[in-house]
Amino acid sequence: MAVSTSTTSPLPLLLLHRGAANPSPASLSFPSSLRASSLRSRAAAAPPAETLSDDGIPAPPEGEGTGIPLPSSIGDDGEQLAPKQKIRIKLRSYWVPLIEDSCKKIIEAAKTTNAKTMGPVPLPTKRRVYCVLNSPHVHKDSRFHFEIRTHQRLIDIMYPTAQTIDSLMQLQLPAGVDVEVKL
Incomplete structure (x- = not known):
């Protein structure tokens, strides 16, 4: 399924990067400008961009049906997995x-x-x-x-x-x- 991308997307791409000093995969981090709280507010304010596949069928929004969680749901799952005390x-x-x-x-x-x-x-x-x-x-x-x-x-x-x-x-x-x- 091909999805068209536009350069005026309201959500920035999440890029995970490794620190140069520690090459282990557990040291992945988000850039400081891309925190979950700022992504939630952007995702709520932006209307969903409808894209068409090769067949002319509208593709589902990002994360829906693909198994990839939306940025707004990342923090919610983390609270359920790790107990507070x-x-x-x-x-x-x-x-x-x-x-x-x-x-x-x-x-x-x-x-x-x-x-x-x-x-x-x-x-x-x-x-x-x-x-x-x-x-x-x-x-x-x-x-x-x-x-x-x-x-x-x-x-x-x-x-x-x-x-x-x-x-x-x-x-x-x-x-x-x-x-x-x-x-």
């Missing part, structure tokens, strides 16, 4: 049964207050190996290796309420679990 809980322990029990208690406390939970997500286990000489004078080649493994879990609580925070504050977790909470 979430609690991120990171648990660390040397012993796996302790951390699993703690995760179950946290999830049960959040579920009773109708908060949505995501997790527990197992994060990579950190290994710290210590090498100790067996004998400091004679046997330099004989050594002991000691290892400490730190197991980690991540739990996100979406849309917490005051009751959710109160129930999390009243939980009695074991002493061998380190809890880090971020709002």
